[in-house]
Amino acid sequence: MTRTLVLDDVAKAFPTGTVALEGVSLTVAAGEFVSVVGPSGCGKSTLLRLASGLDEVTGGDIEVNATSTSYVFQEPTLLEWRSALRNVELAGELRGAAKADRRKRAQEALDLVGLTGFEKQHPRQLSGGMRMRVSIARALVAEPDLALFDEPFGALDEITRLRMQTELQSLFALKGFAGLFITHSVSEAVYLSTRVVVMSGRPGRVVADIPVPWSYPRPPRLRYEPEFAALTGEVSAALEEHS
Amino acid sequence: MSTARPIAARPTTARRRLFSAGAAAWPLLAAVLGIVAVWYGVTYLVLAPERRFLLPPLHEVLGNTLGNPNVMNPMFDALWQTVGVALCGLAIAVVLGIGYAVVMAQAGWAEKILYPYAVILQTIPILALTPLIGIWLGYGFSARIVVCVIIALFPMIANTLFGLQSAGPAAHDLFTLNRATRVQRLLKLQFPAALPSIFTGLRNAAGLSVIGAIVGDFFFQQGSPGIGGLLRTYTLRLNMDALFMAIILTALFGVAMFSVFAALDRAVIGRWYGRGAA
Numbered sequence: 053m054t055r056t057l058v059l060d061d062v063a064k065a066f067p068t069g070t071v072a073l074e075g076v077s078l079t080v081a082a083g084e085f086v087s088v089v090g091p092s093g094c095g096k097s098t099l100l101r102l103a104s105g106l107d108e109v110t111g112g113d114i115e116v117n118a119t120s121t122s123y124v125f126q127e128p129t130l131l132e133w134r135s136a137l138r139n140v141e142l143a144g145e146l147r148g149a150a151k152a153d154r155r156k157r158a159q160e161a162l163d164l165v166g167l168t169g170f171e172k173q174h175p176r177q178l179s180g181g182m183r184m185r186v187s188i189a190r191a192l193v194a195e196p197d198l199a200l201f202d203e204p205f206g207a208l209d210e211i212t213r214l215r216m217q218t219e220l221q222s223l224f225a226l227k228g229f230a231g232l233f234i235t236h237s238v239s240e241a242v243y244l245s246t247r248v249v250v251m252s253g254r255p256g257r258v259v260a261d262i263p264v265p266w267s268y269p270r271p272p273r274l275r276y277e278p279e280f281a282a283l284t285g286e287v288s289a290a291l292e293e294h295s
Numbered sequence: 296m297s298t299a300r301p302i303a304a305r306p307t308t309a310r311r312r313l314f315s316a317g318a319a320a321w322p323l324l325a326a327v328l329g330i331v332a333v334w335y336g337v338t339y340l341v342l343a344p345e346r347r348f349l350l351p352p353l354h355e356v357l358g359n360t361l362g363n364p365n366v367m368n369p370m371f372d373a374l375w376q377t378v379g380v381a382l383c384g385l386a387i388a389v390v391l392g393i394g395y396a397v398v399m400a401q402a403g404w405a406e407k408i409l410y411p412y413a414v415i416l417q418t419i420p421i422l423a424l425t426p427l428i429g430i431w432l433g434y435g436f437s438a439r440i441v442v443c444v445i446i447a448l449f450p451m452i453a454n455t456l457f458g459l460q461s462a463g464p465a466a467h468d469l470f471t472l473n474r475a476t477r478v479q480r481l482l483k484l485q486f487p488a489a490l491p492s493i494f495t496g497l498r499n500a501a502g503l504s505v506i507g508a509i510v511g512d513f514f515f516q517q518g519s520p521g522i523g524g525l526l527r528t529y530t531l532r533l534n535m536d537a538l539f540m541a542i543i544l545t546a547l548f549g550v551a552m553f554s555v556f557a558a559l560d561r562a563v564i565g566r567w568y569g570r571g572a573a
């Protein structure tokens with residue numbers, strides 16, 4: 053299987069002297085969805101910025117075997133003056149894709165996240181959950197091999213959040229990209245992922261790597277099964293032990 | 296006004312805008328009535344009859360001027376001249392201000408080097424600079440425009456720069472991840488993000504361009520006089536009725552400029568964010 057993202061003994065120290073990450077080794081293969089949980093400030097966002105190339109390592113190596121990488125930010129980060137459709141089109145536009153083609157793809161991506169009929173709405177006219185759906189559509193429109201998510205559902209209310217989780221895992225089942233997903237919610241990590249990686253407090257290191265057995269698509273009621281509770285318990289224990 | 300724009304052609308939206316424009320005009324109308332009331336109060340209650348020439352009652356001012364083409368025609372000609380200077384100066388200030396801000400927004404060091412000049416331009420009292428401008432450029436049309444540009448420039452520069460820098464770091468990351476060029480970043484992120492601030496700057500610059508044009512008129516009397524030139528003439532001749540009429544006209548001109556750009560601001564920004572564009 054393609055090893056889409058390989059981090060080998062990665063370290064990141066900022067010029068300010070803060071050592072955010074130290075000795076982090078992590079592999080995400082094609083078809084894997086890996087969640088990272090860890091105490092806040094342990095370097096999770098830094099990890100994603102390194103993986104996406106937004107920032108550079110100060111130690112170790114990063115290997116990315118993907119023709120296209122996408123990034124979903126903590127905030128939807130939509131351009132307020134553009135309609136939902138034109139926001140999703142942005143990536144194609146910047147990369148010089150033909151207008152008809154990128155518009156068609158954008159429409160398909162919006163359909164995929166359940167926003168058919170909201171193409172012309174501007175971000176201010178959409179709810180928080182819908183804005184995040186547009187953001188996810190924008191990330192998936194380029195058919196990425198590697199999709200990075202930085203706590204995308206952290207600001208949503210609980211009900212919206214659960215619905216978005218259900219939608220995201222079925223999108224993953226459909227598209228099969230390699231996913232790296234940051235969250236501070238243990239149950240979100242377990243529900244979404246093929247593996248859950250636990251990081252220690254700063255400087256962040258990988259302290260546990262726990263596989264999740266269930267196949268996709270996963271029904272929402274999985275969250276109430278005893279095996280699910282057992283696994284979230286295991287992740288929580290690892291988290292507590294190392295923070 | 297926004298209601299005259301073809302974009303507002305859908306009847307419900309147009310009516311709503313007309314209504315809100317009417318609602319917005321009420322406080323202004325009330326303020327005008329208040330000023331008139333104070334005016335009459337001072338004329339009849341404060342000033343003794345022999346000193347009443349200092350503030351003649353409004354109806355006398357209007358009666359002695361409006362019906363007299365020998366007074367009004369030169370005044371309208373002069374106002375028209377001043378409007379031309381103000382609009383011309385405003386246009387130049389907009390282009391220069393946006394251009395200067397765009398250059399500054401390209402790099403931190405560019406801003407550090409260039410911003411102080413804008414601040415200095417803003418802090419030198421224009422009255423200290425005006426005589427020099429007259430010596431350099433003569434006392435005609437171009438000197439008036441230069442004064443106008445100097446006064447109106449700073450809000451354009453400052454607001455545009457603020458707007459260009461208002462896009463958040465995540466939005467910039469988004470463009471970086473999509474390998475956007477510098478030009479793409481400017482045209483598709485920074486400039487659109489700056490539009491609301493640019494319109495704020497435009498509104499302020501419009502008000503200042505009126506002041507600039509009148510100050511220019513006042514100092515530079517070569518060629519056909521502007522309304523500021525007439526203000527000076529009337530003052531020297533103690534022609535109180537004409538003086539008050541000229542003041543009323545300049546005030547109306549200033550309010551009109553500000554209102555037009557405020558309405559333009561509301562209309563454009565409303566559409567920008569998709570309000571009423573469902």
Ligand SMILES: Nc1ncnc2c1ncn2[C@@H]1O[C@H](COP(=O)(O)OP(=O)(O)O)[C@@H](O)[C@H]1O
Pocket residue numbers: 066067068070071072091092093094095096097098099254
């Ligand atoms: N650009 C930066 N310069 C200096 N320190 C930074 C920078 N970005 C993040 N940090 C520091 O690195 C640590 C990890 O940050 P981050 O990756 O955002 O944590 P997390 O996402 O896990 O909450 C924090 O202590 C943060 O203050």
Ligand SMILES: [Mg+2]
Pocket residue numbers: 096097098
């Ligand atoms: Mg973070």
